[in-house]
Amino acid sequence: MTELIEASGLVKTFGRVRALDGLDLSVASGEVHGFLGPNGAGKSTTIRVLLGLIRASGGSVSVLGLDPWGDAVQAHRDIAYVPGDVNLWPSLTGGEAIDLLTSLRGGAAAGLRADLIEEFEFDPRKKARSYSKGNRQKVALIAAFARPASLYILDEPTSGLDPVMEAVFRRQITRVKKDGATVLLSSHILSEVEELCDRVTIIRSGKTVETGTLSELRHLTRTSFAVVTGADAATIGSLPGVHDVHTQADKLVFDVDTDSLQPVLAALASSGVQGLTVAPPSLEDLFLRHYGADLSRLEFEKEPA
Amino acid sequence: MFRLFRAQLRRDRWQLLYWILGNGLFAAASASALAQEFGNLAERTAILKLASGNRALLAIRGIPDGATEGATVYFEIFTYLALVAALMSTFMTVRHSRGDEEAGRAELIGSTPIARSSALAATLLLGILANVAMVIVVTAGFAAVGLPFGGAAFAGLATGAAGLAFCGVAALAAQLARTSRAANTIAGGLVGVAFLLRAVGDALGTASADGLHVTSTWPSWLSPIGWGQQVRAWGADESLLPLLLSVTLAVLAGAVAVVLVRRRDLGSGLVGERAGRATASRTLRGSFGLAWRLQRAGVIGWAVGGVLLGLFAGGLADPAIAAVKDNGDLAAAVQGLVGGGTAGLFDTFVAAIMAFLGILAAGAAIQAVLRGRSEEVDGHSELLLSGAVSKARALLDSILVALLSIVAVLLAGGLAAGLTFIAVGHPDRFGSSLAAAFVQLPAALVFVAASALVFALLPRLTVGLGWGMLTVGFVLGQFGGLLKLPDWLRDVSPFTHTPVVPGDRVDWTPLLVMAAISIAVAAVSIPLARRRDLVS
Numbered sequence: 008m009t010e011l012i013e014a015s016g017l018v019k020t021f022g023r024v025r026a027l028d029g030l031d032l033s034v035a036s037g038e039v040h041g042f043l044g045p046n047g048a049g050k051s052t053t054i055r056v057l058l059g060l061i062r063a064s065g066g067s068v069s070v071l072g073l074d075p076w077g078d079a080v081q082a083h084r085d086i087a088y089v090p091g092d093v094n095l096w097p098s099l100t101g102g103e104a105i106d107l108l109t110s111l112r113g114g115a116a117a118g119l120r121a122d123l124i125e126e127f128e129f130d131p132r133k134k135a136r137s138y139s140k141g142n143r144q145k146v147a148l149i150a151a152f153a154r155p156a157s158l159y160i161l162d163e164p165t166s167g168l169d170p171v172m173e174a175v176f177r178r179q180i181t182r183v184k185k186d187g188a189t190v191l192l193s194s195h196i197l198s199e200v201e202e203l204c205d206r207v208t209i210i211r212s213g214k215t216v217e218t219g220t221l222s223e224l225r226h227l228t229r230t231s232f233a234v235v236t237g238a239d240a241a242t243i244g245s246l247p248g249v250h251d252v253h254t255q256a257d258k259l260v261f262d263v264d265t266d267s268l269q270p271v272l273a274a275l276a277s278s279g280v281q282g283l284t285v286a287p288p289s290l291e292d293l294f295l296r297h298y299g300a301d302l303s304r305l306e307f308e309k310e311p312a
Numbered sequence: 313m314f315r316l317f318r319a320q321l322r323r324d325r326w327q328l329l330y331w332i333l334g335n336g337l338f339a340a341a342s343a344s345a346l347a348q349e350f351g352n353l354a355e356r357t358a359i360l361k362l363a364s365g366n367r368a369l370l371a372i373r374g375i376p377d378g379a380t381e382g383a384t385v386y387f388e389i390f391t392y393l394a395l396v397a398a399l400m401s402t403f404m405t406v407r408h409s410r411g412d413e414e415a416g417r418a419e420l421i422g423s424t425p426i427a428r429s430s431a432l433a434a435t436l437l438l439g440i441l442a443n444v445a446m447v448i449v450v451t452a453g454f455a456a457v458g459l460p461f462g463g464a465a466f467a468g469l470a471t472g473a474a475g476l477a478f479c480g481v482a483a484l485a486a487q488l489a490r491t492s493r494a495a496n497t498i499a500g501g502l503v504g505v506a507f508l509l510r511a512v513g514d515a516l517g518t519a520s521a522d523g524l525h526v527t528s529t530w531p532s533w534l535s536p537i538g539w540g541q542q543v544r545a546w547g548a549d550e551s552l553l554p555l556l557l558s559v560t561l562a563v564l565a566g567a568v569a570v571v572l573v574r575r576r577d578l579g580s581g582l583v584g585e586r587a588g589r590a591t592a593s594r595t596l597r598g599s600f601g602l603a604w605r606l607q608r609a610g611v612i613g614w615a616v617g618g619v620l621l622g623l624f625a626g627g628l629a630d631p632a633i634a635a636v637k638d639n640g641d642l643a644a645a646v647q648g649l650v651g652g653g654t655a656g657l658f659d660t661f662v663a664a665i666m667a668f669l670g671i672l673a674a675g676a677a678i679q680a681v682l683r684g685r686s687e688e689v690d691g692h693s694e695l696l697l698s699g700a701v702s703k704a705r706a707l708l709d710s711i712l713v714a715l716l717s718i719v720a721v722l723l724a725g726g727l728a729a730g731l732t733f734i735a736v737g738h739p740d741r742f743g744s745s746l747a748a749a750f751v752q753l754p755a756a757l758v759f760v761a762a763s764a765l766v767f768a769l770l771p772r773l774t775v776g777l778g779w780g781m782l783t784v785g786f787v788l789g790q791f792g793g794l795l796k797l798p799d800w801l802r803d804v805s806p807f808t809h810t811p812v813v814p815g816d817r818v819d820w821t822p823l824l825v826m827a828a829i830s831i832a833v834a835a836v837s838i839p840l841a842r843r844r845d846l847v848s
């Protein structure tokens with residue numbers, strides 16, 4: 008599979024601020040790639056580098072096989088972009104903005120434009136200054152989807168959309184994927200990422216901390232157990248791979264590393280289990296772990312109270 | 313409200329300080345230069361007589377009232393002190409009212425438990441404070457160079473009152489218009505109208521027999537700048553009474569604005585919103601189409617200013633020159649100084665007015681280039697440049713729109729002057745009027761190229777330097793002689809190099825040189841723009 012986006016060791020400094028600090032990202036042709044990270048991690052900055060709007064201070068990057076800084080114009084003919092903050096021209100109507108933006112890539116496909124306007128239930132005749140946040144977002148989305156592109160770069164594209172519109176958005180992603188397009192999707196909405204993405208990259212403080220398919224990543228996290236059992240907390244806690252053991256009413260609650268499930272289950276089986284709930288590792292846990300080491304520690308400290 | 317006031321003051325303190333100190337410095341520098349150049353009464357009498365005779369001078373300066381040192385300074389520069397105070401007040405008021413509302417900051421403030429009119433009240437208070445500071449600094453500027461304190465205080469008060477009046481006007485405009493741009497256009501346009509009314513009223517005024525006093529006609533009394541002029545500081549008829557008009561205007565307009573802000577919805581204007589087009593017209597599809605569309609309304613505004621100046625040049629030349637001829641002494645004095653008979657008088661009149669047209673054209677052009685910067689700051693460039701548009705192309709678009717703006721303004725002014733001349737029976741002046749307009753083009757080009765270069769190299773300074781260059785160019789061009797500035801410094805301003813057209817001996821070389829420099833600088837800026845990050 009060819010890589011449509013290949014970035015390695017990306018560095019971007021703004022004065023003293025090091026927004027990107029050796030970031031790696033590779034997106035294969037035809038995949039929907041989730042791009043995740045806490046606020047201020049450097050997602051939007053990376054995307055601006057990929058679009059050649061700003062120049063990387065270090066590292067190498069290619070997009071569609073081109074240098075995004077030097078060959079920006081050529082690359083952009085094949086890229087549809089939805090920025091994180093959609094700032095429209097207040098004096099243009101939504102319809103005018105859509106036509107203007109698509110014209111810069113060669114013009115909208117007429118049927119597609121009309122379908123999208125209908126699907127997104129969008130009124131193109133109003134001046135952009137009177138649109139709500141969700142409606143501004145729709146302008147950028149319709150402009151992005153109204154002309155086929157080989158790469159879609161979407162920076163939090165569903166912020167401000169209601170659930171119905173979010174579903175429309177997901178259908179559009181499925182459609183362009185079927186047409187063979189590649190999508191880089193930065194998002195904070197985990198259900199969206201879980202449903203749409205083939206692979207994800209998680210970044211933090213300008214560095215890549217994890218990349219892979221969702222099941223690969225799940226592997227790195229823990230399964231939670233709530234067990235009603237005769238065994239005491241100390242015994243369970245001494246098993247390798249068991250974390251955060253505490254009692255909750257009559258239950259013993261703890262987390263287990265995926266790799267250690269087998270021995271823990273064996274130990275439980277011999278301890279007389281009267282009740283058992285096992286929760287699969289949620290994406291939420293995965294992200295919380297990566298988004299902030301401090302965050303999970305904080306929660307742990309709160310628990311005894 | 314006082315907390316809001318403090319916050320607004322904090323945001324603006326440097327900017328206001330520049331405006332105010334700049335004005336004080338201008339007052340002091342002109343007064344001391346005038347004292348050096350026209351130290352004795354005879355010299356001052358001579359220039360004032362010349363002014364009473366050459367009505368273009370009355371239009372672009374003011375009305376003389378006696379030949380004391382102070383009165384001569386007041387005649388020469390008061391209009392501009394008032395103009396600066398008025399523009400400072402306009403921009404400041406709009407920035408904090410409609411500007412905040414448009415940017416969504418007003419929504420945050422509006423959600424807190426304070427009255428709906430508090431923010432506007434705080435802004436008006438800031439306006440009062442800024443103009444009080446203006447009064448003090450201008451007074452101090454004049455007094456510092458040894459002019460009598462009484463007159464200096466009158467001059468300071470007249471300047472501050474003009475500023476105050478436009479705080480009110482701008483507050484009102486900010487309620488009527490829906491965008492800060494439109495509000496600035498309305499209020500800034502009214503500043504221009506105030507200047508023009510005063511110019512017409514003064515140019516048509518009647519001179520006393522000795523040529524040292526001029527009584528304005530009624531249009532001057534419709535203008536807040538004119539009211540200040542009528543204070544006649546250091547003059548024989550010195551009086552603060554006209555300032556009652558300014559204060560009344562400020563209070564009335566401010567009060568209406570407060571009533572409106574209490575009654576209307578946040579974000580709404582008085583002009584209703586109609587449904588617009590569902591699709592873009594063919595001309596809007598593309599980056600140049602966008603650049604032109606965004607600037608179109610602005611260009612129309614500047615061109616209307618050009619038309620007014622043209623009407624003024626063509627329509628007032630006759631009566632202004634007639635007013636001189638009726639006054640035998642004056643006519644004789646002027647003949648000795650200008651030469652060339654009536655034709656010479658016409659030429660200097662038209663050329664002096666067209667110099668202002670050149671400033672308008674440069675202003676329109678700078679605004680077009682600066683638009684590229686505001687697009688960047690507002691996040692619109694990010695959308696545009698994510699399409700197949702290079703940064704170099706975007707700058708080229710701005711430059712082309714700037715060029716179109718210059719041509720539009722000059723054509724509007726030149727045609728208006730030429731057609732008016734035809735209408736009043738001087739068809740032979742049509743061609744020379746157009747020439748007088750278009751001779752201003754190369755100087756305006758220099759400003760386009762210089763702002764483009766700043767945009768490419770120092771994006772964050774574009775707006776400040778852009779308007780700053782125009783201000784410096786204007787001051788050096790219009791007041792370089794008065795301020796006795798050395799030639800090399802005056803030569804910095806492109807306006808200094810624009811030849812006097814119509815005239816007998818016109819040297820075209822500077823025009824070609826300025827055009828060549830502009831093209832070269834612009835050609836360098838465009839590829840430079842490609843090399844920098846998008847910075848908000």
Ligand SMILES: Nc1ncnc2c1ncn2[C@@H]1O[C@H](COP(=O)(O)OP(=O)(O)OP(=O)(O)O)[C@@H](O)[C@H]1O
Nearest residue numbers: 021024026044045046047048049050051052053091
């Ligand atoms: N132009 C700039 N000047 C200075 N610092 C900047 C600039 N742009 C971004 N930064 C900094 O770089 C870091 C990364 O910001 P970025 O916008 O890329 O984060 P993000 O991952 O998109 O966050 P979010 O999820 O909130 O959108 C932040 O610390 C931000 O303050």
Ligand SMILES: [Mg+2]
Nearest residue numbers: 050051091162
């Ligand atoms: Mg972001």
